[in-house]
Amino acid sequence: MxxxxxxxxxxxxxxxxxxxxxxxxxxxxxxxxxxxxxxxxxxxxxxxxxxxxxxxxxxxxxxxxxxxxxxxxxxxxxxxxxxxxREEDNGSLSIITTLPYIFTNLVDSFMEKYPNIHYQQVSLSKENLYNFIENGRYDICISASEFTHPNIKWIPLFEEEIFLTVPSTFPISNFNEIDLQHFKDTPFIGLSTNYSYRQFTDSLCLRYNFVPKYRVEVEEATTILQLIKNGKGVSFTPHTAIDLSEEKLKHLRIKNGPFTRKIGLLQHNNTYQAKIINKFIEHCHAYFKDIIKVQSK
Structure with a gap:
């Protein structure tokens, strides 16, 4: 044998x-x-x-x-x-995520420390998530949904607020807080229903007896903000996706109740954890810790 x-x-x-x-x-x-x-x-x-x-x-x-x-x-x-x-700080890092803004910022800042690492973003499809959980095919997963499975460990990182984004010319944009019921007849712009973020915000709205009327459903998050700037509707925007330098948009706090989502890492329990994976996890903790510090000021 x-x-x-x-x-x-x-x-x-x-x-x-x-x-x-x-x-x-x-x-x-x-x-x-x-x-x-x-x-x-x-x-x-x-x-x-x-x-x-x-x-x-x-x-x-x-x-x-x-x-x-x-x-x-x-x-x-x-x-x-x-x-x-053999390679020390060389190698590769494959990350499953559907959070483009967070992924971009995390990797951009991590690349400054480890420029020789090869990075791969993998879409959070059912097939890829299954391969990660069952076979440990990818290194790590960044998710806004908590998963429970004996093969993986959920590591909470950050709870972020979700705002209602409107054009700066919108009449109510002078208010810092709004009631969703004031927007029952306002056209909404959002991702299509197959995206987990859309499903999550829809479920939050139902919790407060509010159903958004979507005029436009798209596949790219960047398209949403552009349409809002052009005055075509409003949308829900997570804190990490907000560009404070953008003067054509106003992000309003929703006062109906906690309008937040939790972001965390999924780490596999039964696969080899390379040093670079652990360094990336440490980097994620530090990254979100800095965000929390900024928010608390």
Whole structure:
């Protein structure tokens, strides 16, 4: 029994499909099937139930897969640790997020300290989140939604206020606080309903018996602010997305009740945590701590 045969078994067991496994391993299906049969002969036990082209792990296979999975996880950790040891502050950092403003500011300030890191922003889709939680595929997740799962840890960072943004020419823009009910007939501009931020703000509005009337729904957050400046409607803007130097917009506090969202990190419990990941987490804590200091002044 050698490591290569175990890798072949592990990949077939992971997919429970020889065709998918052969594509990942870049070998023919016949060669892969033969290698699995050889492994079974060496172990003197079958590892799969076979029904035509369909296969699934039997009890022997499940027993072996549990232990082989741990072996390859440790090998993956070793490989990452060796790369990290060799390259020190080089390497890569993949971050899942749907918070473009926060991601831009965090990475921009972190790059000043670690300019040689390769950064990758990954969209927070259901598929990518699943790969992160179940397989530890990406390094870290920045989210405005708290997730509970035994594989991950939620690290709260910041609770930010959400404002109602209106054109500076809007009659009520002279007020610092507003009641949402005054805007029941006002056209709103926002992200489409498949975005978590839109779903979140809609749920907050329902809490205060208010339903925004959306005139425009878009896919890009930057489009929203431009349309508001042009006087086409109003929208909800999180504190971290506010540009105080923009004179054509006014951001009004909502007095109906707490209109806030929590931002945090999702960290995987069962994957190798490279030094750069821990440094980025420390940077996030410091970044939001500075924001809190500014707000409290």
């Amino acid at each position: 050698d490591l290569l045969k175990l890798k072949y078994f592990y990949t077939v067991a992971k997919y429970e499909n020889v065709s998918s496994a052969s594509k990942e391993l870049l070998i023919s299906q016949s060669a892969l099937s033969k290698a699995i049969r050889t492994l079974e002969d060496e172990l003197r036990m079958d590892l799969f139930y076979r029904s035509g082209k369909r296969i699934s792990l039997n009890k022997n296979g499940e027993f072996l897969f549990t232990r082989v999975k741990q072996i390859f996880k440790e090998l993956q950790y070793l490989e990452k640790a060796l790369i990290e040891h």
